[in-house]
Amino acid sequence: MTKLNIGIILGSTRQGRVSPQVGEWVKGIAEQRGDANYEIVDIADFNLPFLGTTDGTEPGIAAWNQKLASLDGFVFVVQEYNHSITGALKNALDFAREAWNDKAAGIISYGSTGGARAAEHLRGILGELKIADVRTHPTLSLFTDFENGSVFKPAELHLTNVNTMLDEVNAWSGALKPLR
Numbered sequence: 563m564t565k566l567n568i569g570i571i572l573g574s575t576r577q578g579r580v581s582p583q584v585g586e587w588v589k590g591i592a593e594q595r596g597d598a599n600y601e602i603v604d605i606a607d608f609n610l611p612f613l614g615t616t617d618g619t620e621p622g623i624a625a626w627n628q629k630l631a632s633l634d635g636f637v638f639v640v641q642e643y644n645h646s647i648t649g650a651l652k653n654a655l656d657f658a659r660e661a662w663n664d665k666a667a668g669i670i671s672y673g674s675t676g677g678a679r680a681a682e683h684l685r686g687i688l689g690e691l692k693i694a695d696v697r698t699h700p701t702l703s704l705f706t707d708f709e710n711g712s713v714f715k716p717a718e719l720h721l722t723n724v725n726t727m728l729d730e731v732n733a734w735s736g737a738l739k740p741l742r
């Protein structure tokens with residue numbers, strides 16, 4: 563059977579962000595499973611404009627949609643900004659529609675309270691985009707999973723949760739395939 567393609571989407575774009583460290587850690591765990599093709603998808607690479615401020619012909623917009631269309635499911639690496647997701651992630655979510663539809667997603671978040679508030683906001687948005695968000699949600703603490711809030715040192719206990727989330731993302735991404 564052909565392996566599914568799962569994108570690990572980095573939700574932050576600011577200079578000095580920690581999301582690449584988290585994304586690489588998830589990818590390392592995921593690749594050991596051998597059950598799907600996993601890749602990091604960095605919003606920053608696409609140079610998306612702010613939605614509505616241009617004529618929409620920037621090549622990054624088409625490239626973003628093509629990348630999403632090539633994926634069967636997603637893992638969102640979510641950080642909490644003012645109790646919600648980043649503006650960059652919301653903008654990137656808004657820049658596609660069909661390419662998101664009938665796929666599954668897991669969320670791994672971080673913040674002072676594990677990024678839980680941002681993750682719950684994201685769940686509401688995913689419903690509108692017809693993305694099925696799985697239950698298991700690893701939450702990382704800025705205080706105990708990062709040194710000085712900047713060097714990622716995840717506690718061992720998160721490993722089980724990440725694998726359970728990936729089990730669910732793979733199962734649902736495959737189950738939704740006939741709809742795509």
Ligand SMILES: Cc1cc2nc3c(=O)[nH]c(=O)nc-3n(C[C@H](O)[C@H](O)[C@H](O)COP(=O)(O)O)c2cc1C
Pocket residue numbers: 574575576578579580581641642643644645646672673674675677704711
């Ligand atoms: C604009 C802004 C707002 C933030 N608001 C919150 C917040 O409401 N709750 C929280 O737990 N952390 C908050 N933080 C801390 C971030 O979660 C933390 O800096 C995290 O590392 C950001 O992710 P990044 O490094 O990938 O950009 C905020 C950070 C920024 C830059």
